[in-house]
Amino acid sequence: MAEEVRSPDTTALDEVVTFTSELIRIDTTNRGGGDCRERPAAEYVAERLADAGIEPTLLERTPGRTNVVARIPGTDPSAEALLVHGHLDVVPADPAEWSVHPFSGEVRDGVVWGRGAVDMKNMDAMVLAVVRSWARHGIRPRRDIVLAYTADEEASAEDGSDFLADRHAALFEGCTEGISESGAFSFHPQPGTTLYPIAAGERGTAWLKLTARGRAGHGSKVNTANAVTRLAAAVARIGAHTWPVRLTTTVRAALTELAALYGVDVDTSAPDLDVDVLLDKLGPAAALVESTVRNSANPTMLEAGYKVNVIPGQAVAYVDGRMLPGGEEEFAATMDLLTGPDVEWEFHHREVPLEAPVDSPTFAKLRAAVERFDPAGHVLPFTMSGGTDAKQFSRLGITGYGFSPLRLPPDLDYGALFHGVDERVPVDALHFGVRVLDHYLKSA
Numbered sequence: 006m007a008e009e010v011r012s013p014d015t016t017a018l019d020e021v022v023t024f025t026s027e028l029i030r031i032d033t034t035n036r037g038g039g040d041c042r043e044r045p046a047a048e049y050v051a052e053r054l055a056d057a058g059i060e061p062t063l064l065e066r067t068p069g070r071t072n073v074v075a076r077i078p079g080t081d082p083s084a085e086a087l088l089v090h091g092h093l094d095v096v097p098a099d100p101a102e103w104s105v106h107p108f109s110g111e112v113r114d115g116v117v118w119g120r121g122a123v124d125m126k127n128m129d130a131m132v133l134a135v136v137r138s139w140a141r142h143g144i145r146p147r148r149d150i151v152l153a154y155t156a157d158e159e160a161s162a163e164d165g166s167d168f169l170a171d172r173h174a175a176l177f178e179g180c181t182e183g184i185s186e187s188g189a190f191s192f193h194p195q196p197g198t199t200l201y202p203i204a205a206g207e208r209g210t211a212w213l214k215l216t217a218r219g220r221a222g223h224g225s226k227v228n229t230a231n232a233v234t235r236l237a238a239a240v241a242r243i244g245a246h247t248w249p250v251r252l253t254t255t256v257r258a259a260l261t262e263l264a265a266l267y268g269v270d271v272d273t274s275a276p277d278l279d280v281d282v283l284l285d286k287l288g289p290a291a292a293l294v295e296s297t298v299r300n301s302a303n304p305t306m307l308e309a310g311y312k313v314n315v316i317p318g319q320a321v322a323y324v325d326g327r328m329l330p331g332g333e334e335e336f337a338a339t340m341d342l343l344t345g346p347d348v349e350w351e352f353h354h355r356e357v358p359l360e361a362p363v364d365s366p367t368f369a370k371l372r373a374a375v376e377r378f379d380p381a382g383h384v385l386p387f388t389m390s391g392g393t394d395a396k397q398f399s400r401l402g403i404t405g406y407g408f409s410p411l412r413l414p415p416d417l418d419y420g421a422l423f424h425g426v427d428e429r430v431p432v433d434a435l436h437f438g439v440r441v442l443d444h445y446l447k448s449a
């Protein structure tokens with residue numbers, strides 16, 4: 006109990022704000038073209054770990070694309086290690102669209118503003134503040150905790166978690182589970198209801214390249230093998246396709262909890278469950294599950310032609326596809342059908358779907374940690390519609406949960422701030438996160 010009082014201390018609560026703000030000021034924009042430089046942010050983190058007696062290892066596949074890994078030894082040598090990871094890069098931000106400069110890290114009226122305030126320099130800062138608080142008070146966690154601050158999450162992860170999993174697996178020895186972004190922040194679907202969705206799975210990524218080939222020629226001539234027409238037809242079929250419902254264990258568990266919460270009398274295990282009817286009854290809370298009850302494929306980019314009176318011999322499109330756990334075969338078969346004989350498709354980039362158990366002791370502990378600091382909150386599992394570094398670390402046998410706890414004001418549409426304009430996080434929310442993480446990570 007004494008430890009509970011000592012940590013997190015007021016220094017930790019101050020530091021989390023300073024660290025979030027200062028990390029935002031280090032511009033780590035990742036446009037995906039290889040020009041991102043995470044090194045200054047990595048050095049910032051490494052210095053603050055070293056300060057606290059935690060030895061950081063800096064690792065680069067490409068100069069400037071720096072990752073930081075460190076291990077805090079636990080008190081129970083028989084316990085498996087826990088990975089806590091956060092990425093250091095951010096997506097681009099156009100200052101002209103923002104109320105404050107996106108790389109100012111301004112703290113105004115109790116809110117920290119800037120690119121990364123949500124995704125995910127806030128979590129990077131919370132973890133740093135917690136482990137430094139432990140160092141000040143001689144606190145050690147039960148499990149070994151491996152900290153990983155990664156580069157390149159917002160693009161291919163080749164310079165980040167992919168590289169670490171491939172080349173530095175030994176640093177993650179003994180890690181069986183991990184926590185990171187995109188979960189456990191409060192969501193308020195209606196007045197008086199606070200949900201804390203903890204991510205227990207991710208849909209797999211299936212970015213596709215479609216190529217239509219045809220007969221090139223003059224735009225004024227008859228052409229029954231027009232590549233643009235062929236591509237457009239395939240793209241329209243893909244965009245209009247209604248995918249069949251495919252409920253994973255996690256999504257079903259989320260639906261069960263939401264139905265109970267909303268007083269909807271429905272058997273979510275019934276084979277003839279009409280998911281769309283249920284989603285309708287859940288109102289705004291449906292947003293937590295609606296993108297994960299099916300596979301999906303959205304056309305996003307088109308490339309064809311160079312002159313209005315020239316029919317090109319080839320046309321290309323890109324599609325953002327996502328596959329649920331267990332849904333990979335269905336995805337491929339459906340794409341064969343929708344593209345048809347005149348259009349080839351291939352995986353441009355592919356990552357596996359993930360599913361973490363929701364009946365595990367770890368999920369129970371994550372739930373308890375949130376409920377301890379917000380007893381009125383409802384914790385439930387959900388599946389992320391997209392993906393994170395957890396996919397790469399899953400290759401090392403690490404089961405990932407999305408857990409970056411924040412208690413947010415009901416009127417803040419936090420979900421819309423991911424990669425959005427005016428990204429910002431309240432100081433109070435950071436303090437809540439530090440308390441929850443401190444409690445969870447010590448006893449995990």
Ligand SMILES: [Zn+2]
Binds near residue numbers: 158186
């Ligand atoms: Zn992120």
